[in-house]
Amino acid sequence: MQKRASLTEVEHFNEPYENWYVFTVEKDSYSLFMDYLDREGIAYELAPDRPTRADMLEGMK
DSSP states (O other): OTTTSSEEEEEOOOTTSOOEEEEEOOGGGHHHHHHHHHHHTOOOOOOSSOOOHHHHHHHHO
């Protein structure tokens, strides 16, 4: 997945939360990237902009 993304970031969280991997994908590669995630059964959330740490924590509650 990292090879398909233009930028990969990891947001580290402590137990009981899992770390989040944030991928930035160029518009031209978006469809292929999403198809790959779907085919592999990888859960994801879409956001037009990088979510803040607070946004991520809110989604975990």
